[in-house]
Amino acid sequence: MRPNARTFAGYAALAVAGLLGPLVLPAYTTQFAFLWVMVVFSLTWDVLGGQMGYNSFGNVVYFGIGMYVCAIVQVAPFTDLAEYTSAYGTQDIGLSHLQYYAGLAAGCLVAAVVAVAVAFVLGSGILGLRGHYFAICTLGLGIAAGEIAAGIDIIGAGSGMVTPLYPGEIDARNRFFYYLCFALAVVTFFTLRRLYAGRFGLAINAIRDDEDKAEAMGIHTTRYKTVAWCIAAFFLAISGGLVGNMVGFIDPTDVAFSAATFGVWMVLMAILGGKGTIWGPVLGAVIFHVTQELFWTYLLGWQRVALGLSIVLIVIFFPQGIVGWLRERFPERFGPRVEAASEQAGEPAR
């Protein structure tokens, strides 16, 4: 079947690129790692923003929470946390390989659990808001979280926190985190794809299309909305844990709860690729990240102008995103009706 072959080719190409990327171009390993983080960003943003129709500007909260919680879990068992953070990274706790890997694994796990718990509480509170009110409320969340983190002394307050040193050389470290980010993006993609095909996906689509109707049909809308946010928080928190260790330094407002960069990029990438689709956010993240890196390399000093201009161009020329545009422009190749037609043709006559 043609659609299956096309999908398979896409997966195969991505798998090869993902596995061989850092081996072919070792100098770009960290940039590639961030590419997969961006994919996780836009995929998880799209759960609410695209599939459920709730534009959230506060998802970065879970990223930041994940980053801090992971770092705390990595450090706290081996030294006094307050002393460690007040030393501004001069205290080397000298972790062994085993201690480091176990700490990172436990850190990501605890980070995910904490973020899901926070999403559950926040979601129960503010997912009753609809439309613009929800968007504005989440915008406030992202900004507030950074300020709150900058006021907590035990995690370094405004001066931030340094993550433990990787017990190995720098190239090995970069490759290690690259493959973790790649794996996270792959797991996120397939988990969401599976969930979108089932009851969860259709329920949040129904909420997007007509929430009043969904309620009138007896769908547990609040429950589905909260679970959707918890799922986004789960993967974002793990990505936060990884990014904290890749960057090596957690700044409360510039790295962890960076509403103006990561928080906005999530939205932008999903919209650029085509929100409400599974491939759109992936495509959007790749294109966005590559152009971002090119702007930084070739337009230094003007990179923010270029970014702003590209936002304007995206919204004007691709309001439905690239995937949405492709579906409209080439319905016979990308439209959902293709599968429908071939499926119907393949069926025995009724």
Next chain:
Amino acid sequence: MTGSPNGAMLEAVNVSKRFGGVVANSGISLFVQPGEIVGLIGPNGSGKTTLFNSIVGFHPVDAGTIRFAGREISRLRVPEIARLGLLRTFQQTRVYGRMSGLENMRISIPHKRETLATMLSRFPPEVDEKAERLLEFVGLYEKRHLAAGDLSFGQQKLLEFAMALMNEPKMLLLDEPTAGINPTLINGLIDRLRRANADLGITLLVIEHNMRVIMNLAERIYCLAHGELLAEGAPEDLRTDQRVIDAYLGAH
């Protein structure tokens, strides 16, 4: 006028609802027996849709009680009432526009017991079989992969009806099921409503402006005017009731 008997499927007693100074419903009492098809008629603005909204919990009532299958429901919210098996369709048709007809049907399964495991589960094949059977029942099987928003208004009405059946309700409140439907299709729709009632045992309360339809379909009819219950009775009695005729011709 008959008093409301025990064991009614739906029973509203003295239901009142006002919006600011506008009295939309004033002391309305009605009942529907299990398995009945009951009509609700009245001129535009007489409070029929407001009564529907009160019954399904869309807004709280100011006074009165509403019981469904023996349970007081006037304090429950819309989804809770829907899960008890009391479902409504909308006058301005509501379907999930960007989803296909089949997807609209799938997600309309009953949501009575929802745990995290069921929320994240796949649809079993029985769901698709049932969805396709019901789509065939309303004549939309060939269009099942089209986005529901791309269907015509009449087709959306049929889809909404099929979605309601998919939900396995005990009782359906239909708000003008034939409005906007091609006259030649109306007979087919009446037939389908009857079959839903007879074969699936779904009790029906129908708002309808088309007199030919409601006189054919309903066993009993309530007539509202100016937010009050004006008359109740068998179709042939209401047809000749001077109060009803006056209300429709504007004597009130």
